[in-house]
Amino acid sequence: MVVYRTLIFYILVFAPFVLYGQLPPQHDSKTTDINKIEKLIIHYRYDQPDSATYYADWGMKVAKRTNDDEGVARMLNQMGMIDDNLGKAESSRQKYLESLEIYKRLHNNKGIIKENVRLGVVENRKGNYDQASKYFLTALKTSESIKDKAGIMESYITLGEVYASQKLYTRAISYYLRAEQLEPSLPFSSLKLNLYSDFGAAYRELRNFKKAIAYYNKGIAQSNYSEMMGLNISMTNGLAQVYAKAGEIDKAISLQKGALLKSRKISNFIREFLSLTALAESYNKIDPSVSSRYLQEALALARSRHANKQMVEVLAKIADLENSKNNFKAAYMAKSQQYSIADSFYFKDISARIANLQAEYELNKSQVKVQELKFINSKQVFEQRIMAWIIAASAVVLLVMGFYYFKIRKLNRLLNKSNTALINSNNVKDKLFSVLAHDLRGPLASVINLLGMIDRGWLSEKEKELMIAKLAVQCSASMETLNLLLKWGQMQLKGVFLNQSTIYPSKIIDRNILLLKESAEQKSIKIGKDVPAEIYVYADPDHLDFVIRNLLSNAIKFTPVGGQIHVTVREQSENRIRFMIKDNGIGIDKDRIEAIFNINNVSTNGTNNEKGTSLGLVICKEFIVANNGVIGVESVLAEGSEFYFMLNKT
Numbered sequence: 001m002v003v004y005r006t007l008i009f010y011i012l013v014f015a016p017f018v019l020y021g022q023l024p025p026q027h028d029s030k031t032t033d034i035n036k037i038e039k040l041i042i043h044y045r046y047d048q049p050d051s052a053t054y055y056a057d058w059g060m061k062v063a064k065r066t067n068d069d070e071g072v073a074r075m076l077n078q079m080g081m082i083d084d085n086l087g088k089a090e091s092s093r094q095k096y097l098e099s100l101e102i103y104k105r106l107h108n109n110k111g112i113i114k115e116n117v118r119l120g121v122v123e124n125r126k127g128n129y130d131q132a133s134k135y136f137l138t139a140l141k142t143s144e145s146i147k148d149k150a151g152i153m154e155s156y157i158t159l160g161e162v163y164a165s166q167k168l169y170t171r172a173i174s175y176y177l178r179a180e181q182l183e184p185s186l187p188f189s190s191l192k193l194n195l196y197s198d199f200g201a202a203y204r205e206l207r208n209f210k211k212a213i214a215y216y217n218k219g220i221a222q223s224n225y226s227e228m229m230g231l232n233i234s235m236t237n238g239l240a241q242v243y244a245k246a247g248e249i250d251k252a253i254s255l256q257k258g259a260l261l262k263s264r265k266i267s268n269f270i271r272e273f274l275s276l277t278a279l280a281e282s283y284n285k286i287d288p289s290v291s292s293r294y295l296q297e298a299l300a301l302a303r304s305r306h307a308n309k310q311m312v313e314v315l316a317k318i319a320d321l322e323n324s325k326n327n328f329k330a331a332y333m334a335k336s337q338q339y340s341i342a343d344s345f346y347f348k349d350i351s352a353r354i355a356n357l358q359a360e361y362e363l364n365k366s367q368v369k370v371q372e373l374k375f376i377n378s379k380q381v382f383e384q385r386i387m388a389w390i391i392a393a394s395a396v397v398l399l400v401m402g403f404y405y406f407k408i409r410k411l412n413r414l415l416n417k418s419n420t421a422l423i424n425s426n427n428v429k430d431k432l433f434s435v436l437a438h439d440l441r442g443p444l445a446s447v448i449n450l451l452g453m454i455d456r457g458w459l460s461e462k463e464k465e466l467m468i469a470k471l472a473v474q475c476s477a478s479m480e481t482l483n484l485l486l487k488w489g490q491m492q493l494k495g496v497f498l499n500q501s502t503i504y505p506s507k508i509i510d511r512n513i514l515l516l517k518e519s520a521e522q523k524s525i526k527i528g529k530d531v532p533a534e535i536y537v538y539a540d541p542d543h544l545d546f547v548i549r550n551l552l553s554n555a556i557k558f559t560p561v562g563g564q565i566h567v568t569v570r571e572q573s574e575n576r577i578r579f580m581i582k583d584n585g586i587g588i589d590k591d592r593i594e595a596i597f598n599i600n601n602v603s604t605n606g607t608n609n610e611k612g613t614s615l616g617l618v619i620c621k622e623f624i625v626a627n628n629g630v631i632g633v634e635s636v637l638a639e640g641s642e643f644y645f646m647l648n649k650t
Helices: 002-019 034-044 049-065 070-086 089-105 108-125 129-145 149-165 171-184 191-204 208-220 226-245 249-265 269-284 290-305 308-324 326-346 347-392 394-455 461-494 506-513 519-522 539-559 615-626
Strands: 501-503 526-528 538-539 565-572 576-583 630-636 638-650
Touching: 002 638, 034 049, 034 070, 034 171, 049 070, 070 089, 070 108, 070 576, 089 108, 108 129, 108 149, 129 149, 149 630, 191 208, 191 226, 208 226, 226 249, 226 269, 249 269, 269 290, 269 308, 269 506, 326 461, 326 565, 347 565, 394 461, 501 539, 506 526, 506 539, 506 565, 519 526, 519 539, 538 539, 538 638, 539 565, 539 576, 539 615, 539 638, 615 630, 615 638
Parallel strands: 526 565
Antiparallel strands: 501 538, 565 576, 576 638, 630 638
């Protein structure tokens, strides 16, 4: 009996870890000390996330059982950091927000500072720089209110990282210098090492190699022990990049090999992977065969850890390397593996979203049916009461009939409203499946046909190269269609989310012109602009960015080879800014102009037979209206079109 109990105990304890592919760490797994549990999570967070999750779940149970609200917040913070490391940005953000609310309720300023910093880091990685800066400034203000020098220093560092992410390195360094002034008054910590690393990266990008080398060497010298070895390896690779930029490839390779040995010594998967890919990049310039060997090692490492994101990244590098060596078959095989992993890893989430859209549509339809049945039931009750009141007294019947007349009219209005909602929902569903059936099924069928031709060996190497380029174009078009479809579907179900601020359109317009430059050059189209830098509007930056990009892309699509496009921004009135995107393309028929921003509009092919879904203009209109603006178009067939929209300054 004792033997069976022992066997059952081990099965219950170890089975979850067998499923995850590793055994539980050799520590006291039943400790109730939150501090010890948190140290174990930090120890395993990067290299053994499953073990870290195991301890975080256990710590959460302990904190809830002992009514330790601060412990719950700390465990949520650690769970968020585990998700962050795995690339689950939205999941980590939700956990940080929950932790922040607990710290606010407890009036724990240090916890508030910590969570604002983590939330800022998530937004910075997503490219939401304004939102990231708000979180970091909140952390700075709270740190200053309690005179927490470590919090102030970290806030300055993270604010600098926001500007570094935008390649504004001089501005970033100004914040790093403020953080450096606080360094002598604080004990040594990983925070100082992160500051040295940020300094080195910024000066490297500004090509001030002398200062970059000095900061990296300073950090490497102070981190050469086991507890800080991860940062030591990162700074060693950063220093190698400085030497590589300076043209000293031999020094760079020597440093990268040292970083690789250190990462293997401490069994740090992420840093070993980064060291291998860095060596491959360095050798690519002097010995492609060695570069290929390092890439294959990185691929094998990523496969051993089932790290899909890293596998996709290294397969892309392998394909580029083989392509540069004119080894098109190997390049094609690498690309095929990359797309296969991406399909299973990234598009699984997209499929789930589409399934959710369908499920929500079915739920809405069921709710409408319930309302209709309630109305029918109410009507039957009403008729029964009428019969009873007729018998009682004709006068009472007249009063009751008058009362129920108005009630029926109200119910009819509700029924009409429900029917209208059902019709709109059907239109959404019809548009959804129309796009899936035509705009996605068509390109995918073309991809299958092209792959079949390549597989049967009917094509020469040059034709294969052209076919692979066409495959990339088809896949990009399908991805763009899917993204538009998901964005539009979410807007239909959840509405338009606004995050308005004062923005200068010139930067957004310049960025999108640069982004679409290659598409325009393929058709020899010139894009001009007249956008004063001082003009500003009050709107959501992401919405304005989407509208500009979509209208520019449409202009390129419907402008013939050698055409012209001009972007103009002017003050319409004291508080109104007018944006105009004009082309000399094929124009729009008068019969189509009235429905151009309507969901029922049917998209036409561009001058080079480019495909579209008509969803882009629908989303543009919803974004502009949500930002208190108006949008319209003026067009003459065979002469060109001018799309315009207006936004407020305040």
